[in-house]
Amino acid sequence: MKLVSLVKQHSPHSCGMAALAMILGLQHSADVASVIQRSTEDKTDDPEVEYIGVIEQELSLCLFERGISNYLWWNIGSCFPEDSWLRRHGAALYWPTEADMLQTIRTEIAVLGVPSINIRGAGHWLVVADGEVFDPSTKKTYRQIDEIETVQQAVLVDRASLAAYREKTA
Numbered sequence: 001m002k003l004v005s006l007v008k009q010h011s012p013h014s015c016g017m018a019a020l021a022m023i024l025g026l027q028h029s030a031d032v033a034s035v036i037q038r039s040t041e042d043k044t045d046d047p048e049v050e051y052i053g054v055i056e057q058e059l060s061l062c063l064f065e066r067g068i069s070n071y072l073w074w075n076i077g078s079c080f081p082e083d084s085w086l087r088r089h090g091a092a093l094y095w096p097t098e099a100d101m102l103q104t105i106r107t108e109i110a111v112l113g114v115p116s117i118n119i120r121g122a123g124h125w126l127v128v129a130d131g132e133v134f135d136p137s138t139k140k141t142y143r144q145i146d147e148i149e150t151v152q153q154a155v156l157v158d159r160a161s162l163a164a165y166r167e168k169t170a
Contacts, residue, residue, distance in 0.1 A: 003109060003162055004129040009136040012119070016054025018136030019111045019125040020062060023157060025166050029136065054125070059111055059155045068165050069158035073101060075151055101151050106131045109162065113153035117142065123152060 003025075009018040010029045018029035026032060056072055063070045075098050096104070105112065105128045116124040118139045126142060127134040133148075135141035142148055 003159070003166065004127055004132075004134055006134045007136060008138055013053045015136050016059065016111075016125040019127050019134075020054065020059055022127045022134055022136070023063065023068070023109075023111065023162065024066070025169065056111075056113060056153045056155055059125075063155070063157065066165055067161055069161045071156040071158075073151075073154040073156060075101075075153065098151055101154055102145070102148070104156070105151075105154070106145060109157040109159055111155040111157070112148070112151050114142065114148055114151060 004022050007018045007021040007029055009015045014029045017032040021029045021032045060070050060072050107130060109129045111125055111127055113123050113125055116122040118137060131145060133142050133144060
């Protein structure tokens with residue numbers, strides 16, 4: 001059973017919804033709005049930020065609520081300031097490196113937060129399954145893992161619980 005099929009995003013900020021649709025086996029990113037129960041284009045109070053899409057905790061929670069086990073990962077070096085507790089004491093924790101993550105995604109299923117190649121300074125969600133890249137962008141896309149220079153965050157998806165969910169919802 002193929003666990004991931006490409007779903008294109010329906011708006012400039014719905015890549016997270018499209019990535020979630022791919023994992024859940026839905027046909028359109030708009031189908032996820034009722035699943036995640038929030039708009040894909042929420043306005044924020046910060047005038048510097050026009051829109052916020054789906055964040056990794058929402059992706060993870062949505063998967064857990066459906067019985068799909070997953071693991072959140074952040075690139076400590078790019079996601080946390082140097083004076084943060086995690087950066088100062090990170091060596092005391094086991095935390096997979098970005099190199100570990102890039103190797104892991106060649107054989108596993110993950111939703112990756114990567115730099116957007118269409119909107120400078122923005123993040124972008126895509127799915128990698130067994131080394132194949134599924135980029136929901138309707139513009140320029142990542143086509144191969146080797147094009148991904150950095151992973152900012154990831155939601156690693158447990159293959160067995162995803163297969164069980166897909167079987168149950170088929």
